[in-house]
Amino acid sequence: MPEVYLTTKQSPSTKANSRSQVKGRPRCPSQKEVNWLGLPHEIWLEILNGYSLSVADLVHMEQTCSFFGGYGLTEEAARLTMKRYRNPRFGQMCARINGSWKKRLHTIDQLSLHYTQLASGSYQNVFSSGNRVFTWGAGRFGQLGNGGQDDCATLSDITDYIPPEMGRVVQVSASSAHTAVLTNKGMTFMFGDSRYDQLGQGNYDASVVPLLVRGNLSNIHCVQVACGSSHTMILSDMGQVYVTGKGDTGQLGLGRSVKYCHGPTLLPVEADIKYITAGIAHNVLITNNGGVFTFGSGTGGQLGLGGTKDVYQPSMVVANFQDCMRDGKHEVITSAAAGVDHTLFLNNKGKVFSCGRNRDGTLGLGHTKITVVPRMVEKLQNNTVDNVVAGVGMSIFITEQGSAYWCGEGVESLEKKIALFPTELHFPDKLKAASIGDDHIIILTRSGKLFSMGANTRGQTGHSTNGLSVNNFTEIALPI
Template structure:
C-alpha cells in the first residue's frame, strides 16, 4: 500500500527485510531502515538502553536516524551496518573485545566502531565471541576472542579492535561464517577455508587440529562453493551446483547424514541431493537449509522444538519444516535454540526455545512448530503497532550494575521469579514447557563482574 493512499491517522505499513537470531535474542531489519529486537536483554544485546527482556519486537530508538542496511547477531551481542554512512555499530556483551571498541565493556545502546568508519562493508559475521567483516574490496577484518586462532591473525591473543587478516592478501573473500570458536570463508573463486578450533573436524581439513591462519579445504568433487555457515561446532557449505555439504561435530545429528558420526572433511547431505539449496544457517546444535522452491528443512538437536517438525526428538537427517506449506520461505536464521524465518508474502515465523521471549509472540513458551509473529507479519499487524525503546540519544544509559543482571550463559539453574512463573504458564498444542537448557560441556557459568 502506498503512503499516499493511507488515511492521515494510519501508520505506514512496513515489511521485514531480514532477520538474525542470537543465543536468546532476535533482531529484524524493517523497510524504512528501522531495526527492532526482542528476547533476552541482560547484556544489552537488544540495544534498548536497559537489561530487560522483551517478549515482543521493539524498535531500537537510537538507530532511528542511522539508515541501517544490514544486521547480524552474535550469541549475546549485535551488529548493524549503515551503507550510506559506511558505519558499523555494535552493542551487547563486550568481553574479549567482541564489540570492537578497544575495551571489554558491555554496551546497552548501539555505538559506532571507530576502526571501521568509512570502510565499505559487504558482510559481517558474528560468532559466540568474535566477529569478522568483509570489505567490498574482499579484505577481511576480525576482532574479539581468539583463544583458538579463530580471528585468523596467526596468534591466539584477543583483539579489542578490528585487525586485517593478512593471510587473505590478494584473495577476494566472498562470504564469512563464525561459530563458537572457529571461522569459515568462501572466496570469489569458489574455494573454502577454515581456521580456529578444529577438534571435531569442523574446519574441514581432514584432522582435528586448530589453525591460527586460514587454511584451504581440499577440493570436493570439483565443486565450487558459494555459501558457508557455521553452527557451534559444525560447518555447512553449498556448492554452485546446489549440493549441500556438512562437516564437524555430529553428536545430535546436526550434519544431516542419518547418523551421529563426525566428519573431518565436507560430506554431501545425500537426502537433499535433488533439492538445490540456496540458503543455510547453523544453530548451536541444529541446522536449516532452504531450497530453490522455498521449502525449508531442519535437522539436529531438537530438545526445544527448534527443528520445527512438531516434536522434540533429535533429527539425524533433513526434515521438512511444518506449518509453512502454504508459504515460500525466502530467508532464515538459527539462534542457539530457536529459529526465525521470513516468507515471500512478508510473514515472519519463529519456533524453538522461547523462555526469554526470543520467539516474539508476547510470551515465554517453547514451540515445536513455526508460529507467525503477528506484530511483524504482512498478514498480521504489518509492523504498525511496534513500540520503541525509550532511550533516544547516545547519552542514554549504557551500563547496568552487575547486581541488576542475571548470569549470562543460558542455564536455568538460577531463575528469577518471573521465569519460574513462565514455566508454569499454560502450554497449548505443539508447545513445549520451558524446563531445562544444557550448556556447552566445557563452559563454566559466566557470572557478571564489574568492568
C-alpha cells in the same frame, strides 16, 4: 488530484497520432511539451529507481524494450550505485573492476548477495525490514540495543539509534550476547557484551545502544559482518577481512600467540574474500573464485581440514570438495553457515556439503559420526538449495522454491525429535530465511511474515507466554 501526462517524441510516420499520452507529470498548456526521451540517463534512472526497480530490472528493460535500447541504463545503474561509496574508496573499487560495466554489475551483485535480514544469538534476535530494525529476547548485556538491559518479548524498534545519514540497515548478525548491523553506506554498528572487545571499540565496555565501529574501519566501506560468541569479523568492499575480540582457539586467525584483539585488525590472508561467516569459535572465508578458508576451533572437525585440532591462521580447505565436479562443469562454493561445532557449505548449483561433530545427525548424512572433511548431503540432491542455516545441534536448508528441510535435534513439536537425514519442514507459506538460537527457531516467509517456536524463557520467540515454550510455529506481531 489533477490528471498528469507524459508525451513521447513521435516519428514523422506517427505524428498524426502524437496526441497519445501516458501518465507522467502535469501538462502545462503555456509551456512546450518536454522531449522526455532526451532526458539525461541519470534522470531516467532516478525515475525508474522511484519504482524500486533493481539493477536486474534495468538490464532487462534495456535489453528487451526499444524505448530504452542504447540508453546505457545498465552501465548508468552500475556507475551510480558505485558512486554511493565514499570517495576515498571509489577509485580503488573502479581499479579493482577495471572499468567494465559487466564486472561492475557482478561486483554489485556480490556485495549485496548475502545480506541477511534475520539473525539469532543464543537468546536474542534481530530483524531488518525496509527502513526499520527490530530486536527482541534476552537483553542482559544490552544485546537488544534498545537502551536497556531487560528481556523483551515484544519487538523493539531500534531504527532511531542509527543516524539517518549513516544509511539504512541491510544486514544483521548476532551471537551469544552481542549483535551487529550493517548499513547500505558501509557503516558497521555493534551493541551488547564486550568483555573481549568484540564490539571493536578498543575497550571492554558493554553498550546498550548501537555504536559505530571506527578505528581501522574509519575509511572502509563494509559489506558484511559476522558475529562469533566472543569475536567479530567484518568484510570490506575490497575483499579484506578485519577481526576483533577473543582468539584463544584461533578464531581471530592472527596466530597462536594472539589471544585478544582490541579494535578491528586486518587479517593477513592473500585472497580476495567475498563472503564470511562465523560460528561460536570458528570461521569460514570464501574467495571470489570459490576457494574456502577456515580457522578457529576445530575440535569437532568443523573446519573441514581433515583433523580436530584448533587452527590459528586461515587454512584452505583443499581437495575436500571433489563432488563439486559434476558432468565436467566446475561448481564452486558460494556461501556457508557455521554453527557451534559443525559447518554447512553451499555451492553455485544449490548442492550442500557438511562437516563437523554431527551430534544427533546435524550434518544430514544419515549417521552421527564426526566428519572431518566436507561431504555432500546426498538426500538434498534433488533440490536446489539457496540458503543454509547452522544452529545449536540443528541445520535448516531452504530451497529456491521456498520449501525447507531440517536435520539434527528437533525443537518442540517438529515431527521427529532427531532427524539423521534432511526432513521436510511443513509450512503453509514459502520460506525466505531462518535463524536458530540455543533452543528456538525464527522463520521469515517470502510474504514478509515472521514465525517462531521453541523455548521462551527470555522472550526469544517474540511472544508473551510467561516463560512457557511456544510449541508450534506462531506468527510474531510486527510493530505498525
